[in-house]
Amino acid sequence: MSEREVLELLRENARYSTDDIARMTGLDEQEVEAAIEELEATGVVRGYQAVVDWDKLEDERVRAEVELNVHLDRETGYGDIAERLARFPQVTALRLVSGDYDFDMEVEGDSIREVSQFISEKVAPVPEITQTVTHYVMTSYKENGIELGDGEDDERLSFSP
Amino acid sequence: MTFELADRVQTVPPSGIRRFFEIAEERDDVISLGVGEPDFATPWAARDAAIASLEQGKTSYTANRGKRELREAIADYVADRFELGYDPDEEIIVTAGASEAVDLAFRAFVDPGDTVAIAQPSYISYEPGVIFAGGEVLSVPTKQEDDFRLTVDALEDAGADEADMLVLCYPNNPTGAIMTKADLEPIADFAREHDLMVLSDEIYAELTYDGNEHTSIASLEGMRERTIVFNGFSKAHAMTGLRLGYALGPAEAIGAMNKIHQYTMLSAPTTAQHAALEALESCENDVREMVNQYDRRRQFVLSRFREIGMDVFEAKGAFYCFPEVPEGFTAEEFAEGVLREEGVAVVPGDVFGEGGEGHLRISYATGLDDLRQALARIEAFVDEHA
Incomplete structure (x- = not known):
């Protein structure tokens, strides 16, 4: 199950560090590393690439x-x-x-x-x-789930109750 | 001329956060963990439905209690999610945010001199709401050692048996605490025994983690008849600016609230009602995905605070955690220091009433990159000063 969670995070951002993935999932770093190795070894994860505009x-x-x-x-x-x-x-x-x-x-x-x-x-x-x-x-508007527009600024107040 | 302010308005002190706004204005690199609203935009399907309703010219008032279709959808939703049975005709009112519903309840049920017990720390509007209605506030502080859950001991210590009404907010803003069914049972017993009416603000009900499902106190035996439940679309559906909430309660109680609502608000924003209907009909997956994201950030933030060496209890709801400030600081000093020196905005816990002193409300309704950066800055501040 941990592989599934790690995969989801890698799909979101393949540059998340092992530490951060561990923090987000509650797994320890060795478990995260093992999960990534397993994903790569079984060919589930075939590579990591940048999404380019x-x-x-x-x-x-x-x-x-x-x-x-x-x-x-x-x-x-x-x-x-x-x-x-x-x-x-x-x-x-x-x-x-x-x-x-x-x-x-x-x-x-x-x-x-x-x-x-x-x-x-x-x-x-x-x-x-x-x-x-x-x-x-x-023209490309969206690649790999990422919108290529200019994005929206965070318009929220810096403090709200 | 000078305005003679009404006493009940003068009694309420200005918001404790205001000062921090001004400090935050001085820097342009502030990362805010002080925000009490989602960083996600409203799910597109709900926005699209709102746009379509505008295109079709659906811009008139709705029924006072809200569109009947929406009330039906709300009835189905709360039955399905929280085992709550309410009649869309008589027992549901749609309001301009859950905030309006809370205010309606105070005005409908609190007489001058009535005592309203509020489990604290809690959302900052309850206390002023009670005062505006002429009631007296009784703080019931909760403690970190209880994971900020409300206990019967806390109610007894505060003298809440003498109160007329009890206000609960779980999952809690600002602590992130939740109350399980087992935690709520004794509170329900206490309310029945001492004949307290209960206002239960469940706006964060969808946001629970670690396999915990929200239980509404109104679903416990004998509680429906003495409870008003508040919920809405601001948090779970990321619709804060659309201002849409609702209250659930026995017909007589909702009727009383509607009496005030029809003269003051008339009806909740129509466009928002269209968005809300779509949100209930088709945005369940969007909600699940947002909850999933919050949960990762929650775990990330909790682990980082532990690494930094700040004591933090395992918050399991809403999108807040509530770490303790290091020794030698008050919450206010820490919050001001970390804002001035490191440009990280956090809210001192005192703002949320008794029990909040010595803590910070950390909102993780912010992207992971900002959270990572903000926590690194807090770490630098702690290393330097503590």
Whole structure:
């Protein structure tokens, strides 16, 4: 059960210190460390990353959501195609989804040209892929549960009864 | 001309917190642990319902006692959560915050000369409310050694058997104390034996931790007929500014309160009533998530005070804890010092009446980053001076 609690806190903020997680959960530090190790060892936690608001940076970052339709045959399943696509570092997320298309793929690059080239030269030619529809991200409002607006100031009085 | 203030207004001293406001104004880096309201915004679904009601032009008065739909939802909610049975037509009144409901009760049931026993430390409005109604206040101090629970001993020591009314606030502001069913039973016996009416302010009822569920004293045998329960949306649903609360009680009592309410308030804010209805219908998960967050912060703050070496009892309700100041300080000196030197705002316990001296009210209705920083500053202050 302690792993569940620790996981919840890491999902909220992966930079919480072990000490602080211990204080918040009533576990001791060794228990928290053991829980994190267990989460990592079993592959429940696959990594830790920053949630970035690219609009705040000078450098351009181009992201696209790509819808992929595929044609399966006896030798090739969704998993095979996914494995092939996921190996490209440009692909930041890849999910099989229900609905009008098969894969929902997120791609990142330094320019529209780079991303377009990647789709047209590396993705579209994959024999099983029958169609790609690329949507470039124009503005992001929320990432990983975090709103990217300017936030609201705390308007509360410093003392209230 | 000079205004001749009414005696009952003059009798009430100015709020003890005012002075601290001015000190806090002098710095621009103050982290406040002095706030008695949630740091969360009202759940979006409730705000959205309020906005929709405005768009649809629902801006007229409601029935004096509040929208019937809302009263029904309140009846279902308190039945489900606290095993309380109240008739939405006769036994529930919706008010502009629980504060209005408390004031209505004092005015409806306190005659000049009546004695109102108040378990303290407690929310600062009860005492002035009693005085404005012409009553006499009897403080019943609770103690840290009892985890700030009210005991029959404390009632007897204070002479509360002679009182006409008893005011309770559990989960408690400012201590964070709760009263379990077993703790409440003897208090209920005492109230029945000495024929006390009970006003039970349960505004923090949703905010209990460590597997404790709130018990309302009105749910105990023979208590419904002598108790008025106050609750509202400010704390659990983070709706302080929307001003919406309610009172539950026997028909005759709620009728008397409604008599004052209809001439003074007419009806509680309509927009807020729409928000509240939505809050009850769909925001249970938001409440659970906020309680979850408060609980983590509570455990964080309690452990930090222990690490700092300040004595603090295990608060299990509301969003406050109530540590003892180190030796050599009064609560007021500590609060002023830590505000001036470190820019951390806390409220000295004396403000909340007898039993609060030597303690600080620490509100953890603040994000973890600020709590971490504030506790580090308090630690620096203690290291320097204690």
